[in-house]
Amino acid sequence: MQKKIVVTGGAGFIGSHLTDVLVNEHEIHIIDDFNNFYNPAIKEQNIATHHTHPNFHLYRYDITNSKDIKNLIMDVKPDAIVHLAARAGVRPSIQQPELYAHTNIMGTLALLEAAKAAKTPQFIFGSSSSVYGNSPHIPFTEDDHCEHMISPYAVTKRSGELLCKLYAEQEDIAITCLRFFTVYGPRQRPDLAIHAFMKKIAHNEPIVMYGDGTTARDYTYIDDIIKGIIAALQKPQQFAIINLGNEHPIQLTAMIAEIEKSTQ
Numbered sequence: 001m002q003k004k005i006v007v008t009g010g011a012g013f014i015g016s017h018l019t020d021v022l023v024n025e026h027e028i029h030i031i032d033d034f035n036n037f038y039n040p041a042i043k044e045q046n047i048a049t050h051h052t053h054p055n056f057h058l059y060r061y062d063i064t065n066s067k068d069i070k071n072l073i074m075d076v077k078p079d080a081i082v083h084l085a086a087r088a089g090v091r092p093s094i095q096q097p098e099l100y101a102h103t104n105i106m107g108t109l110a111l112l113e114a115a116k117a118a119k120t121p122q123f124i125f126g127s128s129s130s131v132y133g134n135s136p137h138i139p140f141t142e143d144d145h146c147e148h149m150i151s152p153y154a155v156t157k158r159s160g161e162l163l164c165k166l167y168a169e170q171e172d173i174a175i176t177c178l179r180f181f182t183v184y185g186p187r188q189r190p191d192l193a194i195h196a197f198m199k200k201i202a203h204n205e206p207i208v209m210y211g212d213g214t215t216a217r218d219y220t221y222i223d224d225i226i227k228g229i230i231a232a233l234q235k236p237q238q239f240a241i242i243n244l245g246n247e248h249p250i251q252l253t254a255m256i257a258e259i260e261k262s263t264q
Contacts, residue, residue: 004078009085016046029057063107073114080122093153104156112167122174122236129181130154142241168239176232181245185222
């Protein structure tokens with residue numbers, strides 16, 4: 001059965017891949033402000049093939065504009081909202097904490113209020129593994145109290161989760177929060193490590209590493225993330241937090257070595 005699905009951040013890395021998969025079967029309404037965090041032309045290219053598709057609808061809105069967002073959601077009356085729009089990145093959030101708090105917390109609140117007003121039955125929130133921070137509990141599990149966050153970005157994502165929990169309990173909205181673990185693949189943001197490292201290696205430029213290279217991350221391919229989002233859409237829960245990762249952390253030096261081998 002065809003559904004109306006709103007995807008915020010729909011022109012970005014994860015959002016555009018989700019749109020690719022859903023647009024042939026569902027009516028997709030994407031919201032994106034095409035800000036200059038990185039070259040907006042990249043986002044334009046991400047969705048270029050969809051503009052003539054009858055199921056594709058694009059709105060160039062800022063999610064923090066609560067009036068416009070509410071009017072749009074009330075007009076569309078979606079069956080589900082997949083909220084992926086955010087100011088992303090740990091290090092930039094340390095430099096611009098107010099911007100991150102405003103976009104990620106107030107933007108999420110605006111969407112939840114709009115979902116409440118439009119009686120949207122399902123809401124999926126794109127969270128982040130960064131909420132675990134320096135947690136001593138390894139491996140990370142969803143019942144962690146998340147008391148050891150190390151960046152404003154992580155705090156904004158945890159705040160979004162708590163807002164989602166509130167609205168799931170107080171309103172008739174099934175909400176799933178998905179904690180993404182270091183997503184990589186085609187269309188990856190240019191500021192992310194794998195993209196940046198591949199570019200430098202291809203141009204025989206030195207790579208700058210933070211630390212000694214022994215830190216490990218749970219790199220997760222974009223297709224697996226999309227499968228996780230779709231599974232969440234297909235199985236609504238009153239409230240749930242779910243980790244989306246591959247369970248096999250890879251050290252930074254090992255990841256760089258693999259990139260070097262693949263580009264030889």
